[in-house]
Amino acid sequence: MRVAIAGAGAVGRSTAAELVEAGHEVLLIERDAGNVLRTGLERANWLIADACELASLEEARLQDYQVVIAATGDDKANLVVSLLAKTEFAVGRVVARVNDPRNEWLFDTGWGVDRAVSTPRIMAAMVEEAVGVGDLVRLLTLRTGQTNLVGVTLPGETTLAGRPVRTLRLPADAALVAILRGGRVIAPRQDDPLEPGDELLFVSTVDVETRLQEALRLTPPAQDTGH
Template sequence: MGRSIARELLRSKHHVLLIERKLEHVDPEAVADAEWILADACELVTLEDAEMQTYDVVIAATGDDKANLVLSLLAKTEFGVNRVVARVNDPRNEWLFDSAWGVDVAVSTPRMLASLVEEAVSVGDLVRLMTLRQGQANLVEITLPADTPLAGKAVRKVDLPRDAALVTILRGGRVIVPEKDDPIEGGDELLFVTTVDVEDQLRAALGLTAR
């Protein structure tokens, strides 16, 4: 996981440091342009030697939720790292991954995979794809049924709740940035950023049954 993330960041011209505590997992040839440190990222002295305070982002991406939480807390409280992203391996631990532990963004791999499966098979209901702003908002997807009562209606005539923003319409192979006069069609996949509090209002505005 860490090496894959590092390769993607290096392609975008970022400077990357990998901290790995197991010698057998250190593979500089696999990520040749990254710096490597053989040490335990949960040890304060390791982060001091790495000058963690000079980094813009820390990604805690191990397979151990406890280690990810400890690294997140140290990065935020001891070194003032601006942004801390942490991997959640067990969805039962999601409640821990918040600002109290120094986490700015929690990425739950199992929940994301489950959401993608649900998004692929769900029509006529709201699917949460990603949590944003430490749980204050969600990226959600709604696939409209073919017989939606909104068919032909302009975006501006859909009475959306205040805290819900339509950001993209996926239609066939097209990605549409919605304009106010664009029509809605049956089968459209609508992506919204919304707060949890107004999700039922959003369903109602789209002619769906509230949970």
């Protein structure tokens, strides 16, 4: 796969190194020649240019790349690179780095971004993941914040133990996509029984997460306050 990366700072170089090691063809576009001198990425291709300029991307022949990663330390630059990559060069997959979480709402398909990566959000998800058994945890944000990959580990005393998957009453916009059990990844079938300690992975829209928790009996039932 051919991947172009705008920005050869620490993030861009580290990403390039991983991709090169995996056998991909990588082009780094960097306007600061000093960053080129500091790297040991001899197996990557380089273009010393400003990735925000259309002429630079034309010189790079961006249309020949399957993926573009906007990895600079400037959110404005990453948005410009993303928009140009998608609208001018029809790149199939555009990934953009979000430096300031307050700007995350901008990184959507309107700016040509297929996938926004926010380091603070990822770190927060890792912290949340350690909350404990029985908690619904957001693991990954999809579709620029509208849909999440969420997970929950069933506690030892779960009332779902032994019940088949088909008995789960999930909201319309939530789907069970995998069960992790003892180092195994199980593609869930309707008759598969649930077990204590299972980690259930769901794709869910943000607005039904509370209902998903209720379906898994992770929140106490609402008390009847009627007389």
